[in-house]
Amino acid sequence: MKLLFVAAEGAPFSKTGGLGDVIGALPKSLAKSGHDVRVILPYYDMVEAKFGDQIEDILHFETKVGWRSQYVGVKRIVRDGVTFYFIDNQHYFFRGHVYGDFDDGERFAFFQLAALETMERVDFVPDVLHAHDYHTAMIPFLLKEKYRWIQAYHGIKTVLTIHNLEFQGQFDPGMLWDLFGVGFERYADGTLRWNDCLNWMKAGILYADRVTTVSPSYAHEIMTAEYGCGLDQILRMESGKVTGIVNGIDADLYNPETDPLLTHHFSLSDLSGKAASKRALQERVGLPVRDDVPLFGIVSRLTRQKGFDVVVEELHQLLQKDIQIVLLGTGDPGFENAFAWFGQAYPDKLSANITFDVQLAQEIYAASDVFLMPSRFEPCGLSQMMAMRYGTLPLVHEVGGLRDTVQPFNAVDGSGTGFSFNNLSGYWFNWAVDEALAVYYNDKQAWYGLQEQAMTRDFSWDTASQRYNDLYQSL
Incomplete structure (x- = not known):
């Protein structure tokens, strides 16, 4: 299969938590099984500092973020059988950190639009597009509503993985036309509306073909009021497409017999x-x-x-x-x-x-x-x-x-x-x-x-x- 991951962070390039670990390890493991796996990430300044000399420029274009015309540079590196593309725009991504800015909504709106417009330009239209957490949760909606005129995109199936439901991407509804350049209909009819906000995570849950969480128990828990962070009734409504899959860890990296960070190595036979x-x-x-x-x-x-x-x-x-x-x-x-x-x-x-x-x-x-x-x-x-x-x-x-x-x-x-x-x-x-x-x-x-x-x-x-x-x- 042709598989595309789109995420806000991915080890070893950028990582703040478990999401970065997953993007570092899952594509690599799937590539071993013979799939054509590609990943699209933002080109942060920390990526430039650590990997800048190994990453090649392949193309650039302009994209519309609402009324703004923004530069999109596309860079590439191949590691462990996986092709990583980076979306380059220094105004949005050279901040010294991954998240936590007042304009995160605009930064990741730009990133999602740029990622979707990059697929055709690098001649890679996937069978399955896998989005992760709220930063890319609008992608299934954008594919079906904004980019449906692109014939080549019609066969793409989408998966959204929820790594942490606490962060949902709740923004002013004006963002729909101001940043995404789409109409107001889906907000007006309640599809994208939650607590009188535009809710990216809700959009992803409703529009993705499948929703996964990172453990079976968490998949059940988020359908309850206690753990659902306000979206439990939406998840119950869509429960037929929700599954939980436990993350793995990199068994080669975390190995007591060979771990390079340890002075004393050991094994089960010799503790x-x-x-x-x-x-x-x-x-x-x-x-x-x-x-x-x-x-x-x-x-x-x-x-x-x-x-x-x-x-x-x-x-x-x-x-x-x-x-x-x-x-x-x-x-x-x-x-x-x-x-x-x-x-x-x-x-x-x-x-x-x-x-x-x-x-x-x-x-x-x-x-x-x-x-x-x-x-x-x-x-x-x-x-x-x-x-x-x-x-x-x-x-x-x-x-x-x-x-x-x-x-x-x-x-x-x-x-x-x-x-x-x-x-x-x-x-x-x-x-x-x-x-x-x-x-x-x-x-x-x-x-x-x-x-x-x-x-x-x-x-x-x-x-x-x-x-x-x-x-x-x-x-």
Whole structure:
């Protein structure tokens, strides 16, 4: 098949989160299966800085953004069997970051129009066009309403993946004619209208041929008022075309035997390198070097979504136990300050690293015994899968992708790959911590069994991409 991905970010070129990881890995995996896979991304200044000398210019043209005439440069690079095109316009994309500007609506309106007009010019009209999150969610609408006069585009099927429903792209309805150059009819009849705004995500859900989310549980959860962010009734209405497919991780990259960011490598048959990693990490972050104490790792954005309000409430009680915690992350200043304070109050038990450090993150995944991830909601989550690859057992709240990827410990038959609790409260969080500590201290054999089951789970993209392959075939 001819497959085209259009997204606002993609590793290794630009990445702020899980979306970037998916665009870095899924096309590569699909290309291995013999498909012709191409990706269109914005040409940010960070792409120019890192890859500018490897990327070639292929063409340029002008596009209409409402009444404005804007320059569109098209650049190209081929990596891992995938052709990446970049839409170049320095006014929109040389900002020093990916998102967060007052004119994000205009920037990504331009990007979607430019991407659709690039397809014919590079002579690549896909069988399936796969859009991601709100930044490209207007594409299915634009294909069917604005560009339907282009005969070559009539056969294109569209898929929209929702990575995080919280961000929906809600804008002034005047944008329809002012930026997209389309009429007002679909807003007037309510199709594109939500809360008296133009809602890009709603447009994508209604116009795409299929809608996917990044885990089966999240697909069900977003059809409820609790997790639907206001769009639950639209998703229930369209539930026949909604499916959940769990993301994969790059199993070659996240491999404890070969990870270039680790000093001590290890495997399931020889975990001595993991013990050495733990000692090295304790030393690096200033915790007492002890083999016998369970080390809890946290690598995360420090936000309420990630459940850190509950963790902070319970920290005082948690730190009375014989444990160590090493935290790496930034986010809500209130949580940053709380962890920093506890780090000073309990220097032998908590190391709070309020920063972003790729190498330290890998060391925490590899060296910890338990990985804390009590998210309030989690569309998929990659950290728990990465932790399991390194024999670090996740402790999670049973929601979304966490429920789908972490099998809770069963004391009767020893099965499981981590620990979980079903109700996000201090009581149940502590209950799960106590369960983990009981196994760690009292049943080394069961602990090793859990590590073995976690490390041998298959989270590779080659497995995950097969589900996408089947979805595209069905279209």
